[in-house]
Amino acid sequence: MDDNLKIVGKRVVRSDSYAKVTGSALYTADLKLPGMLVAKVLRSPYPHAKIISIDVSGALKVPGVKAAVSGFDAYGVKWGVFRYTQDHAMLPTDKVRYIGEDVAAVAAVDEETALEGLSRIKVEYEPLDAVFDPVESMKDGAPQIHNEYKNNINIHVHIDVGEVDKAMAKAYLVREDTFKAAGEAYAMMEPYAVVASYANGYLDLWMPNAGPHVRAKALSNLLKIPLNRVRVRHINSGGAFGGRSEVAPGDLVASLLTIKSGRPVKLVLSREENATSSRQVHDIVATVKTGMKKDGTIVAKDYKVIYDGGAYSSTGPIATSIPFYVYEECYRFPNVRYNGYRVFTNKGIRGMYGCHGRAFLAGNEAQMDMMAKELGLDPVDVRLKNGLTAGEMTATKSKITSCGLKDTIIEASEKTNFKKRWKKKEKNRGIGMGCVAIMCGFPMGFRSGSSCYVKINDDGQVTLVTGLVDNGQGNESMVIQVASEVLGVPMEDINLVNADTEVTNLDPGAYSQAAAYVGANAVKAACENVRKRLISIASEKLGVPESDIDLKDRIAYSIKQPDKRMPISWIAREAFFRGEPIVATGSFFPDIDFEREWVTRPWGQMAGTFSFGTSVAEVEVDYETGKIIVPRFTAAHDCGRPINPMAVEGQMEGSIQQAGIATITEGNMWYRGFLLNPDLLEYKVPLACDMPEIDTIIVSSHDPKGPFGAKEGGLTVRMNAYSAIACAFTNATGILFEELPLTPDKVLNLLEKNKGVK
Amino acid sequence: MILPKFEYKKARTIEEALEIYSQYNGEAFYLAGGTDLVPLLKHRLFNPKVVIDIKGIEELKTITKKGGNLLVGPNATLYELKGTPEIQEKLPCLFQSLDATSCETLQMRGTIGGNIMQNTRCLQYNKSLEWRTARGFCYKMGGKTCNVVLNAKACYSNYCGDNAPSLMTVDAKARIVGPTGEKTIKVEKLFSGDGKEPFTVKPGEILKGIIIPLKETKGAYEKLTVRGSIDYPLVGVAVTIKDGSAKVGVTGIGPCPRVYELKEVNEKEINNIADKAYEDAKPVLNAVLTPAYRKKMVGVLIKRVFKRIEKGGSR
Amino acid sequence: MKTVKVTINVNNEKIKLQVKPYETLLETLRERLALTGAKEACSLGSCGSCTVLLNGTPVRSCLILTPEVDGASITTIEGLKEDGKLHPLQEAFMEKGAVQCGFCTSGMIMTAKGLLNRNKKPSRAEIIKSISSNICRCTGYKKIVEAVEEASKKMA
Structure with a gap:
């Protein structure tokens, strides 16, 4: 069925958009x-x-x-x-x-x-007494925020694979740098x-x-x-x-x-309350030490990352781990040590973020380019050399089943003429590349799977019931599209009942990148079960074998004798007559190692599959004002088969704004425990005029278990766009960033500190 | 966010507006576009008994040419003013500062009078009552300290109007009318230099008009911001060159805009003024970029604007 | 406190109201008239989510007192359809994928409508400049710009 798709893979109008363009879509405050x-x-x-x-x-x-x-x-x-x-x-x-x-x-x-x-x-x-800096907070004698956590250390994730010290000692080139980043505001347009x-x-x-x-x-x-x-x-x-x-x-x-x-x-909540008193993003200090062979092979990584956790635990162990995992799912690390500390401070409650970990990820990638330069290599080759491929295991023992990383690197670099421009760069201009992988779901015990209930109504229309939720990324439309494909009815014939705990079943939710791979897979399974029932009755009524029947345009028909056909609504009515209405459930549960635990057992299969992406940013640095301009941004993404390419592009473009351009504009500012920019004026969400020319490249691949080959769509760009900007800055100036965001004051400071570097 | 309680009165004439003002013993605010005033009220930075809407006063709206001047009613919107052919043709600096103000939608509502007379800003001032109460009231809120600079004797809030400095460079004047009569002063004389009470106008006085001499000028406006729209200037530099001499206006840094004069336009003079403006700028940590950086940019931008004018003026 | 009598034409319907003197237009639309398409996202004029048309010009309704608009015409996103048909801007926003979470969408469309009211064939640069009045957190704006371009073509 995959080769002849009627609606999956097409640029369809999202099912939720009519209500949103007419103002009739209701939000909580309405x-x-x-x-x-x-x-x-x-x-x-x-x-x-x-x-x-x-x-x-x-x-x-x-x-x-x-x-x-x-x-x-x-x-x-x-x-x-x-x-x-x-x-x-x-x-x-x-x-x-x-x-x-x-x-x-x-x-x-x-x-x-x-x-x-x-x-x-x-x-x-x-x-x-209060404490606001996580490094201060870890020191003996700092005010204790919770009695249960000594030195205010909320979570310590310790991962140690291979023999890091030995490998580091033998490495041809070793480099250690520390990178900081201010926490961001989610700044979702809807206040809580x-x-x-x-x-x-x-x-x-x-x-x-x-x-x-x-x-x-x-x-x-x-x-x-x-x-x-x-x-x-x-x-x-x-x-x-x-x-x-x-x-x-x-x-x-x-x-x-x-x-x-x-x-x-x-x-x-008011906008200010949304910023001060709903969740915030972790500020991060990341120390990255890398050992490389002469040929650019990474032999060891040694990390110490401190996360400013604010006042309470929140998703602590997950937040302390994710930046590391999305990186180890991308590159081969034979020896790696990670010490992640989430530390309490007297600041607002924090949570996970789609762009979580920018100091760590951008730091790793920018450092890699500095090392490549020193070794006379170029970033593309180093990434291709160290990038994981399908069939390989990550350092913490997750198997990569499908992997388009290499394709994203090659397509993004060819599109931008990367190699040539990186080497022979123009004055004050730079080009940079960032790569990352994303797990499609992570272990959440029995909540890791999703299931769906489907019924065919007496007019042949369809009701889908699923726990899957949509926060604007298009999940609802995505599963309607999947159901439409399987059942041969147009999207407008499908009613969705979702994200209502009374009627829908458990679903992992829209925060572990599982909606496409897990949620849509469950919908597909349920619809396939319904499809079997429809075809079985049609076969009986039309007198042709089941294998000869397809569903299309609300009709069941014989492929060989197309005049033998009947509306799906007749089949539904026939089923009601028989006292066996057409209803079915279907579910999907990913292959995950459920012994895996974030702190006590940080190894084993993390997710059913992984998506990959490469971003390329081009920057111009104004040496007088420190302003960075981003004229063009290219993002390539392996999301398996895109279910709705237009929606995937939208995710990628939004990520270029929220992670990419945010690298030069966004960061929470504090005076002790007071958030200084809890608004949409002084917190700088990029505007249309701040955006670069954007090229999105969807590297179509096929995940063996994803619904129609699909995986998570869009988040990779959210976790590598800042890396591309940071690397482009390094290419333009010869300097590594120290702290994000790269606002003009920080840039000018760096340029002055490093005068003469080129 | 709801507004605090106040009454609403519409004035049809200036006299009526002044009368309402005195009826309420000065516990009143004049309302034009509201783009500056309404957020201040929502934050409970002011709690007037009455808001007097002066948009209906015809004579405050008109833009007319008279003699060698453009007479601009303060209630002309920034967008209307930007579209005035005389400004587009003769006053490139003012045109550019109007164009650089906030965003199109706010330019269409915001008035030139309101833009000039906008209150000074500070990261620790433009906040909700709850935020400010937790932090403690500063000078500008009637308290006894500055929350940004330890032991400061005065308020360091920033004047962030984009257009007053341009108007200063084209020798614009302001007509003020109040309970005691009418006067015409240079635009720079509107500013007190005190962040707490940034304007010299007395309670109840209304900005009645702006007189802009229409002479052929060259000029440009350069604005430092993090984003390309909506933002207030972190530093703004306006330059107008006329008959071989030039004026430079600096805004966004400190409680009032400053104006400098160059008798001749040459590199030495430009550098002198850039240095002087740099010396005069006393930024503190009350905006989103560091004070040292903003100070530095005063000189950098001045030189840059002159270069841009030399190359042809427009951005 | 005394209320203020106002008559406003909202989406082609003349409406008489008694409002609080300190009531914003956004409150009147949302709370009194159940027109919740305009959103309150910042309430301080920084984001544009509450944009409606006042006599054809886009305004931030969170910054306007309802008594100020006595006698005026207001158009909200709910009033954009003509004869039950979507406005070309609404169609284009759907077809081009310019809508994600949807919270900024009505303000964005009304800003674009204001632009097309005064400039039937805006250039790409003019579109970008105009919609830079509004914040969108989801889309990166690319598809919004394309949608406005498409709508202006459709209307030509």
């Missing part, structure tokens, strides 16, 4: 329920302080205030993704640990009244919002989320309500990028308020 109250949160003004008392009674005296809560109204449960990271109460009763932390909240008839209520809440604090409604013992919730099932589970724990009584409902999401993966303090706040008031509650 919802209105009868009797709905408005919630507002009182936040900590201290980076670190003991809570002596919280008195919300004053708020309740304000006419129109219907409920007021603090952590003392919660159930004393702390949230953590892992058993060993359960440290986040969401509404604290012992201490506040960052400025902006949720302390108490009210629900009132309108926002003005809610604000009035907040002003009547009395909180007594005893301020404590929750609507919660508690009635008859059931809690219904709407919020932008990247995994409704894990969200419901977390809230069930926090609220001590049975899981089936917490229902996370479907709603559009205005961007996530990793920042909507975990349960949020606002979820607990809104839930407690609706339970207390008996009325629906809506909490919408």
Whole structure:
């Protein structure tokens, strides 16, 4: 069937776009329920302080205030993704640990009244010494943020493969550099919002989320309500990028308020609150030591990476590991040591990010180019030499099943005339290349798989039910496209019911790059089961063998005698007559080593498959002002077979903005625990006029297990675009970057420090 | 984010606006485009009893040519002004600074009067009430310290208007009307130099018009930003050359724009002015790029603008 | 506090309202008129997600007081269809893949509509300049620029 695809692989209009271009697509803040109250949160003004008392009674005296809560109204449960990271109460009763932390909240008839209520809440604090720098925080004597974690070290991931010291000693060339990067803001356009409604013992919730099932589970724990009584409902999401993966303090706040008031509650964060008090991205300090042979072969890598983890664990072990893995899934490291430390500081809560790890990844790649130059080699050859190929194992024992890395390197470099331009560079101009791999899913226990339920309705139209969620990347449209292909009905005949925990089954969510490989595979499996039933009945009715029947344009027909045909709707009705309506389930569970654990056993198969990508950036550096201009950016991506190439391109182009151009514009700025740019004015999301000319190259390949050969689409660019910019900067100036973002002040500083280098 | 409570009054004449202002004992703000005022109000940086909408006052809107001058009503939008043929033909520096202001949509709403009279900015000032309360109030909020510079005696907020420096280089004047009458002053005289109270206009006074001499000039505006649109200048340099002499305006750095005069346009003079402007610039860590860098760019950009003019002027 | 009487023409419908004097146009549209296509993303005029047309010109509705627009015509994304048919901009945004999460989309389309109102055949540079009034976090803008180009072609 793959060779003759009717709709998969085509540039189709996304199923969700009509609602979005007409303004009728609903997001959480757009919802209105009868009797709905408005919630507002009182936040900590201290980076670190003991809570002596919280008195919300004053708020309740304000006419129109219907409920007021603090952590003392919660159930004393702390949230953590892992058993060993359960440290986040969401509404604290012992201490506040960052400025902006949720302390108490009210629900009132309108926002003005809610604000009035907040002003009547009395909180007594005893301020404590605070620490804001992760390196300082690790030192003896630093203020202890959680009692359970000595030296504020939240997570230490230690990986040691081969004999690093020996190999390093024997290496022809060894280089060690330290790279820093400011944490980014997710800056999703939709500020965080929750609507919660508690009635008859059931809690219904709407919020932008990247995994409704894990969200419901977390809230069930926090609220001590049975899981089936917490229902996370479907709603559009205005961007996530990793920042909507975990349960949020606002979820607990809104839930407690609706339970207390008996009325629906809506909490919408301001842009500033979204930045200070929803999740942030880790600041990173990465020390990278590399040993190379004379021919450019990497013989050893030794890493020490410090992640500024903010006040709580969050996805700690995962965040501490991912930058390393996406790199070891790309290159062959016979000997490698990784020490990743996630360290608590008195700053906002952090999470995973689509572009997570830029100091580490860009640092590795830029250093590789410096070493290549010293050895008289060029970046393309060094990457091809060290790049993994299909059939190989990564250092931590993941098998690479399909691999188009080499093709992405070759196609991107040929398209940009890379080799020639890198060597014979023009004044102040540079070209650079970044490569990376992405795991399509990672171990999440029994939540690693997805399943789908499909029914054919009496008019031949289709209902798909899946836990898969869409944060704007096009997952919903993708599975409708897959179902359309398998069932021979147009996309508009397919209704999707998804991401609603009451009716949909478990799905890994949209934060482990598993939507295409796992979620769409489950949809495909379910649709294939339905297809079998349709064909079986059609074969009987048309009197031709099953193997002679295909489905197309809502019709089942004989391939050999095309006049023998019947509408799919007739088959559906026939099935109803027989008392066996056409319904089916299908599921997909990836081949993962479930003994693998992020800290205690960091080896074994990470994911079912991996995608690959190469980015090439061209830069011009203004030596007077330090400004970097990026005239052109080329990205090549092996995403298996692209299900909707237009959607994959969109992901790649967005990644060039969010990871690539962000390299010269984006970073959170702090004054002690105060976030200085929690807005969309001083936090610099690149604009249309800041974008380069973009070339996207989709290197079509075929993953043996992916749905129609598909893998994750787009994220590789999100994790190599900064590397390309950093490498191009090095090519232009002969200097390695020290800290991202490469804003003009930092660039000029580097140029002055390194005068004479070329 | 909701606004604080205030009343809304529409004034049809300047007299009416002044009258409402005094009725409310000065606890009032004049509203034109609102692109500067509304965010300040949302952040509770001001809590007026009334907002007086002056957009309906006809005489504040017009752009007319009179004698050798262009008389510009302060409520003319930046976009309208940018489209004025006289400005496009004769005043390239002003045209470029108008074009470089924020973004097209805000140029269409923002007025020249509001742009000139915009409040000074600081990373620790333009924040919500909650953020500022946690941080503690600084001079500009009525407190007793500066949150950026330890032991500072004054407020270091930055004046970030793009167009006042251009107007200064073309010798523009401002007409001010208030309870005590009317006066005409040079644009540079609008600025007090104090970040806390950046303007010399007295409570209730209204900017009534801008008088721009229409002479053939050469010039250009150079603006340092991180992004190509929406951003305020981190440093802005306006240069106009007229009859062999030149004026240089510097903005985005410190509480007021500055203007410098070159009797002759030659390399030595340009370098002198660049050095002097560099010396005068006293940036602090209250914008997104480092102070040392911004200071340095004052000189760099001045030299660059002159070079650009020499090569033909436009960007 | 006294409310203010206003009459506005919203998407070709004359509407009389009593609003708070300090109510923004965005609040009126979203909360009173259930026109939630315009989004509140920054509330400070920095992003353009709340863009609507005021007498044909794009404005940030989060920066405008509703009393200011008494007597004016407002067009929101919900009013862009003509005779039940999508506007060419809406079609082009769909066909070119210019929509991802969708949160900036209505503001982006209204900004583009404002541009096409004053310039029927904008150059690529003019399109980029104009939509640089708005922030999109998902798309990298390339397909948005292509969509505006396509729409202006369709309308020619």
